[in-house]
Amino acid sequence: MPWPAFPSIALQPDEVGRLFSALASGRLMFGPRPGSDGSCRLQPLPEIPAHPGAAQPFLSLKKFLVPDGDPLWAWTSERYAGPPPPPRLTVVDLPLCDLQALAWLDLVFAEDPPYRARREALLVVGAPCQPAADCFCDPAGLLPGGDLFRAGTRWWALSPVGEALLVRAAGPGNLAGEPLPGPEPGGAVPTVDPARFAGSAGDPLWDEAAARCLACGACSAVCPTCMCYEVVDDPRLDGTVTRRRVWDNCFFPEHARVAGGHDFRPGRGRRLRFRFEHKYLGFGPWRGLSSCVGCGRCRRACPVGISLEEVAGRLARGAGP
Amino acid sequence: MNAGFLPMPARIVAIEPLDRDHRLFSLRPAQPFDLRPGQFVEITIPGVGAFPVSACAPVAAGLLTSCIRRAGRVTEALFQLESGALLGVRGPFGNGFPVETFYGSDPLLIAGGLGIAPLRALLHALLAIPERVGRITLLYGTREPGALLFREELAGLAATGRIDLRLSVDFAEELSLEEWGVACEVGLVNDLLRAVTFDPARTVAALCGPPGLYRCLIEELARAGIPPQRIFATLERRMRCGIGECCHCVTGGVFLCREGPVFSLDRLRSMEGAI
Amino acid sequence: MSLAWVRYTSCSGCQLMLTNCEAQLAELAMQVELREFDLISSACAEKGRVDLALVEGSVSTPTELDSLLDLRARSRWLVAIGACALTGGINALAGGAERPEPGTFPPQPLRRFVRVDWEIPGCPPERSELLSLFGALRHGGWPARLECAVCMECRIAENRCLLMEDRLPCLGPVTRAGCRARCPGVGVACEGCRGEVAEAHRDEVFRLLAGCGLPSREVRRRLGRFRGNGHD
Numbered sequence: 001m002p003w004p005a006f007p008s009i010a011l012q013p014d015e016v017g018r019l020f021s022a023l024a025s026g027r028l029m030f031g032p033r034p035g036s037d038g039s040c041r042l043q044p045l046p047e048i049p050a051h052p053g054a055a056q057p058f059l060s061l062k063k064f065l066v067p068d069g070d071p072l073w074a075w076t077s078e079r080y081a082g083p084p085p086p087p088r089l090t091v092v093d094l095p096l097c098d099l100q101a102l103a104w105l106d107l108v109f110a111e112d113p114p115y116r117a118r119r120e121a122l123l124v125v126g127a128p129c130q131p132a133a134d135c136f137c138d139p140a141g142l143l144p145g146g147d148l149f150r151a152g153t154r155w156w157a158l159s160p161v162g163e164a165l166l167v168r169a170a171g172p173g174n175l176a177g178e179p180l181p182g183p184e185p186g187g188a189v190p191t192v193d194p195a196r197f198a199g200s201a202g203d204p205l206w207d208e209a210a211a212r213c214l215a216c217g218a219c220s221a222v223c224p225t226c227m228c229y230e231v232v233d234d235p236r237l238d239g240t241v242t243r244r245r246v247w248d249n250c251f252f253p254e255h256a257r258v259a260g261g262h263d264f265r266p267g268r269g270r271r272l273r274f275r276f277e278h279k280y281l282g283f284g285p286w287r288g289l290s291s292c293v294g295c296g297r298c299r300r301a302c303p304v305g306i307s308l309e310e311v312a313g314r315l316a317r318g319a320g321p
Numbered sequence: 322m323n324a325g326f327l328p329m330p331a332r333i334v335a336i337e338p339l340d341r342d343h344r345l346f347s348l349r350p351a352q353p354f355d356l357r358p359g360q361f362v363e364i365t366i367p368g369v370g371a372f373p374v375s376a377c378a379p380v381a382a383g384l385l386t387s388c389i390r391r392a393g394r395v396t397e398a399l400f401q402l403e404s405g406a407l408l409g410v411r412g413p414f415g416n417g418f419p420v421e422t423f424y425g426s427d428p429l430l431i432a433g434g435l436g437i438a439p440l441r442a443l444l445h446a447l448l449a450i451p452e453r454v455g456r457i458t459l460l461y462g463t464r465e466p467g468a469l470l471f472r473e474e475l476a477g478l479a480a481t482g483r484i485d486l487r488l489s490v491d492f493a494e495e496l497s498l499e500e501w502g503v504a505c506e507v508g509l510v511n512d513l514l515r516a517v518t519f520d521p522a523r524t525v526a527a528l529c530g531p532p533g534l535y536r537c538l539i540e541e542l543a544r545a546g547i548p549p550q551r552i553f554a555t556l557e558r559r560m561r562c563g564i565g566e567c568c569h570c571v572t573g574g575v576f577l578c579r580e581g582p583v584f585s586l587d588r589l590r591s592m593e594g595a596i
Numbered sequence: 597m598s599l600a601w602v603r604y605t606s607c608s609g610c611q612l613m614l615t616n617c618e619a620q621l622a623e624l625a626m627q628v629e630l631r632e633f634d635l636i637s638s639a640c641a642e643k644g645r646v647d648l649a650l651v652e653g654s655v656s657t658p659t660e661l662d663s664l665l666d667l668r669a670r671s672r673w674l675v676a677i678g679a680c681a682l683t684g685g686i687n688a689l690a691g692g693a694e695r696p697e698p699g700t701f702p703p704q705p706l707r708r709f710v711r712v713d714w715e716i717p718g719c720p721p722e723r724s725e726l727l728s729l730f731g732a733l734r735h736g737g738w739p740a741r742l743e744c745a746v747c748m749e750c751r752i753a754e755n756r757c758l759l760m761e762d763r764l765p766c767l768g769p770v771t772r773a774g775c776r777a778r779c780p781g782v783g784v785a786c787e788g789c790r791g792e793v794a795e796a797h798r799d800e801v802f803r804l805l806a807g808c809g810l811p812s813r814e815v816r817r818r819l820g821r822f823r824g825n826g827h828d
Binding site: 072075078079080108113114198201232239241248254255256260262277281283284 | 329
């Protein structure tokens with residue numbers, strides 16, 4: 001299955017120059033860059049690299065869109081006030097998995113005011129990457145989000161904002177639908193049968209899969225679509241308060257515990273099953289929509305080598321006695 | 322009331338102690354708002370945190386009234402505050418009880434422990450429309466006699482025949498409840514249910530209590546002949562955002578804070594881990 | 597709010613963390629009335645009732661124990677500060693193996709003897725946590741914190757994993773977060789000074805540390821270091 005088509009155009013050097021100025025004007029620029037420790041992160045860029053070169057960063061765009069510790073409001077002199085306007089950013093050279101993950105965040109945070117403010121201040125430019133041995137791309141998954149995509153001299157508009165930028169740079173009327181030049185699909189996001197999942201509550205599969213789980217939270221922290229959060233108050237000595245949204249994690253013992261102490265999801269097995277359900281089956285209005293983008297971050301980050309895909313395989317084969 | 326995360330300032334205007342760990346807080350939010358029985362709000366103590374709570378009475382004269390148990394870090398801080406303190410309120414969240422489903426029925430309300438709080442809001446809403454509902458029965462169980470909340474009020478309603486009230490306690494040194502003229506059994510709420518007579522075809526049931534109460538009672542109501550779509554329970558979970566994002570309350574794939582917290586039994590049966 | 601900072605068997609490092617908050621000291625001084633705080637003031641008032649007693653260090657002599665019991669009796673809130681006060685900390689490392697000094701007993705955490713209203717872990721504790729304690733108390737409550745392992749904060753900081761990539765015996769997976777993975781962030785394996793997370797998977801982390809080439813005895817020693825030597 002090919003990657004989906006989007007309005008596309010090959011830009012002349014002067015048009016690229018105009019587009020680059022529009023992307024950079026009044027904005028901080030970021031892109032994936034390897035650090036001295038060999039780990040790739042989204043780092044500040046002095047300018048947009050002339051040649052596209054996507055790489056998968058350690059943390060995806062969620063570190064900009066739902067940053068850990070994001071202020072929700074401040075309380076000063078007995079008044080509540082919303083957060084300051086977010087910085088205007090352009091992030092370039094994101095791989096397709098992260099664009100798919102962005103589409104998911106756009107969906108689940110569609111009505112979230114702090115997210116929307118950050119998203120509206122963000123321009124995202126994707127590019128093809130070289131998949132690693134431990135990740136795969138699935139064109140049948142989520143439709144890539146973001147604004148623009150570039151490969152060689154060709155550009156694609158992924159959003160109305162992106163299309164307006166291309167039209168402004170190259171003039172109207174020249175865009176034509178063209179599939180994104182993504183990598184060959186290296187695999188597919190596991191399909192989980194909801195009925196089989198529903199019948200698996202008592203299956204030893206979950207406790208077995210979670211037998212080595214440290215509940216350290218690394219998998220969800222690096223997952224580009226995991227979005228559990230907790231809210232905590234940050235009180236200062238002068239009496240002012242900032243309420244912050246901090247990254248939470250369904251493996252943590254407090255996640256489903258209510259005041260008084262009852263835990264509605266005790267044990268690592270049930271918590272792993274919860275994360276599995278969220279990832280492959282979706283919650284609430286998004287039931288039936290998988291948010292796994294195949295990026296491989298969770299498996300790579302797990303100190304004890306747990307793989308949700310393997311668990312999905314076991315569930316599909318019908319594990320248990 | 323308001324969108325997003327910004328709370329509306331709300332001042333404590335009255336605090337009424339009910340027992341050592343339960344107090345009735347009346348808050349006056351800065352703007353008018355409404356809250357159906359079973360819906361919930363998030364109350365903020367700036368600098369300490371927030372917690373979800375339902376109201377224990379319909380909103381009247383712009384006042385939000387909640388029965389709050391001292392059960393955690395934030396409610397502990399709330400119990401240190403006095404009348405006049407400025408808090409914050411977000412909401413309302415959730416669906417609440419479908420009051421119109423009770424029209425033309427004999428409401429059967431079953432509460433365990435602090436579960437009386439949202440059911441009292443429902444009870445008051447039903448008492449306000451006597452021409453639309455039939456006989457109201459309230460079964461209410463707590464751990465011990467001292468933990469029975471709103472007992473004078475409930476006893477008064479029972480004495481004037483407005484509700485059929487049955488009480489039970491798990492333990493009691495001695496039952497000195499005669500002074501209110503209400504019988505109280507030592508035992509479980511299940512025993513109360515077996516002792517009351519109701520016409521299942523005319524009954525709409527609403528339950529609120531700890532998980533154990535649902536496990537022992539809710540299917541018993543169905544077995545007694547009440548259609549599962551006329552049996553409602555409100556679920557307690559860790560609620561943080563109230564808007565279907567943070568994932569703490571998800572049960573059976575459902576955001577309880579958005580679609581619930583009140584569900585009919587036929588829905589609950591399809592939600593794994595709900596009861 | 598009247599304040600007593602009392603130190604038992606410890607290095608004074610926890611007090612230093614507070615006195616090092618230069619930018620906030622003026623604000624703090626306006627908020628609290630110092631009753632006892634050796635490092636800051638020698639003008640000690642009568643040892644009367646205080647609102648808040650912050651206690652650093654473990655208890656290792658009968659005199660310290662008497663003082664702690666007295667302090668508890670005259671304090672509205674008593675907060676244990678730092679690893680020594682929470683688990684015995686560094687002082688407990690000898691583990692009773694050596695001959696104790698005369699007139700001492702093996703260092704004990706505070707909650708062995710008295711009710712502790714709140715705990716701030718770490719060796720030393722984070723300044724931010726000390727400051728939010730005062731900040732939250734202004735509003736009548738204890739500060740919020742997310743109970744999780746250091747690994748979570750380490751991934752949020754996008755640090756390279758010392759345990760997996762460098763085979764360093766890092767205690768991040770079983771250590772309470774709140775330090776923003778300070779040590780792994782500079783390439784030093786977590787020593788676990790903030791104590792153990794709830795529901796810690798001890799068997800698995802034992803296997804992981806043994807996999808780093810440490811002998812079992814050393815793994816046990818590391819894991820037990822800030823766990824309170826089985827007092828809980």
